[in-house]
Amino acid sequence: MIRVERLSYLYPRGERAALHELSLRIEAGSFTVITGAAGAGKTTLALALVGLVPRLFGGHFFGRVSVAGMDTIETPLPRLTQTIGIVLDDPDAQLTATSVENEVAFPLENRAVPPAEMRRRIAWALEAVGLRGLEEQAPHRLSGGQKQRLAIAAALATHPRALVLDEPTSQLDPAGASALFDLLARLNRGLGMTIVLITRDAERAVRYAHRLLLLDGGRLVEEGTPQLYGDGALLRRHGLRPPPVVRLFARWQAQGCCEHLPLHREAALAALPGLRARCGLRCPPPTAPALPPGRPLLEARRLTFAYRQGPPVLRDLSFGIAEGETVLLAGANGAGKSTLVRHFLRLLAPQEGTVRVRGRPLGSFSFRALAGEVGYVAQNPDTQLFNATVEEEVAFALRHRDLAAETVRRRVSSALRMMALEPFADRHPLALPRALRARVVIAAVLALEPRLLILDEPTAAQDEAGLALVLALAERLRREGRAMIVISHHLEAVAPAAERMVVMAGGRILADGPTRRVLTDEAVLRAASLLPPTVVAVGARLCPRSGLLTVEEVAGVLG
């Protein structure tokens, strides 16, 4: 179906080749997962498969890519994209129309499909992705998962034989991501469509895959069955962190408790009875609750809020955080997390209820004063960078606070050190990779020394080292009597750093308590359209009362 022969590509003004002598074959009707660390060349390969590289970007292109026998450079794009469709990571960037129906119609109109045939295909495509009945809905009103399914429907309507998806779940909550993978599996098994899924986090995808390809530095370094994903050493060698379920079962394999490494949740849970029989079980007693928190820092009482003409996003919600606490705030897309946090920053005023910071009504703070109490790092770093160097960016807000020059220097240097940004102090922030840009914004907020730090999805762009730096903040702030709220879908990564977890759904708090208890309560998580991380689910099956969170804790219960 797809053949790539000795493909090398250099972006205009690029310093090194994004793809280097890359060759591969993808069979018709297969489900292929392509993975690799950031900068491995995954997105460039995706764009090359559909002919957008080099067509759209220019640059130097060597080698050949063909889809169903058509050369991707010589074949006109409208013809090529009838055979192979692409879905990108950002659903908002792909939607061009103002109703669901028109969105799916747009590629068909461009290909002069007659209206009657168009209506038939729109109905079929929307049915396939589960969006029937939403034809008149404005795309921007859909949830993240629905938007991504709409983008797929628009691609499906042209009846492509292959579909390339580049990080399609990066902005989805766990339930949305699972639904999307199920849809891809149905398209592959039911319609025989060739699926090429490009993702950095392949744990959930390998379950459906026939083949796995591993890229590094623009080269294809390994290909084979999905079992490759169980080779921790291989993944580490190429900059990927082995998935926790693999690390867990590798420990048990080394102890002789199991022979095979399950690669995904279902396989891991299915393997448990055998493990218990072979190695015996020693469940630790539940960990004692954390020390009582310090003085209240922020208190929100009975908040209710609705955006104009919309249903309530917050419903009579109360929340508080005390000095020394770290809270993981979780919930599906649209649960109300960001709206809640915007109330803590005076970006939204409650329609009902009150917010107090250290006993004072929030409205009595100027923004200037509030920035020293509550710091916020939004998900997208690029809206928050406007200075010429990293150092200036971190010092920027401090220079508007009448602080002594020595104090500014000290705080900037400390914030740069905490985020390991000293080597980049003189660089332009926007010239740095996304992971570093995100850390620059965190450092800029840390320099203000807020008593409460709120991080919105801080793990998304981070590699292993960056993630460790971000999570180490929790311990540091706790020691200093400050507090932190982390909003994240990546429960596995953040949970060990947070002693308290709050789960939101439909503008209400569904659960609020010790992370060990909340994260192992599968019923609560499912009600909030969340899934417990695989390792936590395994721990909860083996020792339901122990509240096990990490690979190390769960590994310790066998043998």
Place this chain on the structure above:
Amino acid sequence: MSWDEWLAATSWLRRLDVRVKAAWLLLATVLAFLWEEPVLLAGLLAVVLAVALSAGLSRRFLLRLVILLAPLALLSLGTQALFGEALLVRKVGHPLQALFFVPDGLPWLGGRPVWREGMRYGLAIGLKTMTMALAAPLLFLSSEMDEMLASLSAMGVPYRLAFVFASAVRFFPLLFEEAQSIIEAQRTRGLAPEELGVRGKLAFYGRIAVPLVLGAMLRAQRMEVALQTKGFPPAGPRTALHAVHRRRGERAAVAAALFLTLAAVAARFGLGVGRF
């Protein structure tokens, strides 16, 4: 301005054909451009405001627009009242009448006359600007991109050109949202424009430009990728899912607006209606 403001208008204006709205927008813009008489312009602005309110645009949105434009109107009032003498003498054909003199002690302006005609002409410029700035959103905030595209195509505008126009219109509120999120990011770092002096405010808005332009470029590039994969621009003629049918009343409304536009031009240059 937000997406909600743009699309949630389920009013009579929202149901009107885009071509009708475009024709009446043309009339309002031509009148605002031609007329120089403040009383007429005030009446025109009142009509535009009445249409906006009856169409369901929120008072808050209109107030924000007025607040945004007020400094410009005041500037034109001050400039014309104090410095517009040469132009105004040519316009009125007789010496100007001083309303009062700026007190002598005031630096730069002390002793300068404040012209009555200048006040009126400055007011007229302010009213013109406000009318045009308030009339345009009535079309853009009440018409979806797909509608605009279909109507422009039905008028014979090449599809590619119509698409570029409609996309630019759609881009505007997105850009506004992006600017809002950048401003919010600065607020959370303790820099709120309302808490800054004039110089601080200028620097504040200047800083928004970098991430805003960068974001717009990224968005444009992503959109281009999305469009190319959807077969745009089409290689040949394209089909449309929904055909545009114009009702008889709407044809008459377009004709009336075009007739009134021509009549206003003729009245202005033939009879001097609206002249200062």
